[in-house]
Amino acid sequence: MNMPIRLKAISKHTLWYGAALAVLLFLMKWLELRYLIIDNAMDIYIGAIALIFTALGIWLALKLVKPKTETIVVEKEVYIEKPVPLAQPNSSFAINENSLEKLGISNRELEVLILMATGLSNQEIAAHLFVSLNTIKTHSSNLFSKMDVKRRTQAVDKARKLGLVP
Amino acid sequence: MNMPIRLKAISKHTLWYGAALAVLLFLMKWLELRYLIIDNAMDIYIGAIALIFTALGIWLALKLVKPKTETIVVEKEVYIEKPVPLAQPNSSFAINENSLEKLGISNRELEVLILMATGLSNQEIAAHLFVSLNTIKTHSSNLFSKMDVKRRTQAVDKARKLGLVP
DNA sequence: TACAAAATCACCCGAAAGTATGAATGTGTT
DNA sequence: AACACATTCATACTTTCGGGTGATTTTGTA
Numbered sequence: 001m002n003m004p005i006r007l008k009a010i011s012k013h014t015l016w017y018g019a020a021l022a023v024l025l026f027l028m029k030w031l032e033l034r035y036l037i038i039d040n041a042m043d044i045y046i047g048a049i050a051l052i053f054t055a056l057g058i059w060l061a062l063k064l065v066k067p068k069t070e071t072i073v074v075e076k077e078v079y080i081e082k083p084v085p086l087a088q089p090n091s092s093f094a095i096n097e098n099s100l101e102k103l104g105i106s107n108r109e110l111e112v113l114i115l116m117a118t119g120l121s122n123q124e125i126a127a128h129l130f131v132s133l134n135t136i137k138t139h140s141s142n143l144f145s146k147m148d149v150k151r152r153t154q155a156v157d158k159a160r161k162l163g164l165v166p
Numbered sequence: 167m168n169m170p171i172r173l174k175a176i177s178k179h180t181l182w183y184g185a186a187l188a189v190l191l192f193l194m195k196w197l198e199l200r201y202l203i204i205d206n207a208m209d210i211y212i213g214a215i216a217l218i219f220t221a222l223g224i225w226l227a228l229k230l231v232k233p234k235t236e237t238i239v240v241e242k243e244v245y246i247e248k249p250v251p252l253a254q255p256n257s258s259f260a261i262n263e264n265s266l267e268k269l270g271i272s273n274r275e276l277e278v279l280i281l282m283a284t285g286l287s288n289q290e291i292a293a294h295l296f297v298s299l300n301t302i303k304t305h306s307s308n309l310f311s312k313m314d315v316k317r318r319t320q321a322v323d324k325a326r327k328l329g330l331v332p
Numbered sequence: 333t334a335c336a337a338a339a340t341c342a343c344c345c346g347a348a349a350g351t352a353t354g355a356a357t358g359t360g361t362t
Numbered sequence: 363a364a365c366a367c368a369t370t371c372a373t374a375c376t377t378t379c380g381g382g383t384g385a386t387t388t389t390g391t392a
Contacts, residue, residue: 049212053219106368119320122349134371141350151378152349153318154285272338287378300341307380317348318379 103146103162110164112139117156117165269312269328276330278305283322283331 105113108129115125126136140152149155159165271279274295281291292302306318315321325331 049215050219053216108369116319117323119315119317119323121317131369132371134373135369137350138370141352144350149285150350151285151287153282153322156319156322157283157285274339288380289378297339298341300343301339303380304340307382310380316380 105143105146105164109139109143109146112136113143113155113159114165116140116152117159271309271312271330275305275309275312278302279309279321279325280331282306282309282318283325 111129112125115128120128122136122140123133126133129136140155144150144152144155147155147158149158156165277295278291281294286294288302288306289299292299295302306321310316310318310321313321313324315324322331
């Protein structure tokens, strides 16, 4: 069994409960001696005990009861992506060759740019193109200077406006 | 106040408790008469009452305590088809409120996201919104976790697909 | 009013991005 | 062969990002 921790926790409360019970019984014994319980007061006495111990039980239960049960419902991720215009001849997108030439962007650089636009990191782009991270850094650096931007996010935005990427 | 329901529920249990208490006291009175409780047996009698009512209290508490079953529904984002790329002459773009709500993106976060999509750095976004760099970092960090992405470029790409930015 | 969510800001630290420089290897052109 | 250019890679360095934590204030709503 793997209950030692819970048992430990419970035993702690149990100790407290035991102590409280002892104290209460002691107190009652004292009261009993002090006020010489007569038959008529017996019901009151028992009622008091009942009330006190009911309260004690409630308190005990609230202390011991496990905090809460969380039910986590996870919905599976679903992509309803519009079919990629890959092999479609009448594709809605065509790279703007004009802009490419104007900026003097090479083939490889365009590849990097496109992958960049999909949100890949340099490391991931390097993996996709089977080259080193440093190479991608060089490409992206050249890309930025050719496109006259400072950051990849700017490059992607500009590329979209120029029609270099979908 | 909107408590009538809870009070109703409690009162129901309270009735039961009162009834049970009455029955028990009756039973004890009977036992008392039956076995002529003597002074020596008093402690045992009280102990029994204490035990019984403690148990009763525990049972009561367990009954009354709300299960507190917190149901957390984690909805994974679903890509929605782009809001028809028809050639809109005038109104260029309307953000997808649906996606916004699903992801739980706040107003400020959306502002940051939009500026992010234009290629601005965190520092520049901070300047545009007249807040500190740290604030933008916090916003973007929350954005990324809400959108389930790791980088700003990914966030921008996904935002486009979800129709959150032009 | 009290509570929850949103918005703001700070600090630390590691990872990623970006800059600068240099260099080796292809590849097509003249 | 000589040349320009693209591609590849490296090292070193700076800047920006992003994660994590915690705190305060504002604001809308029950």
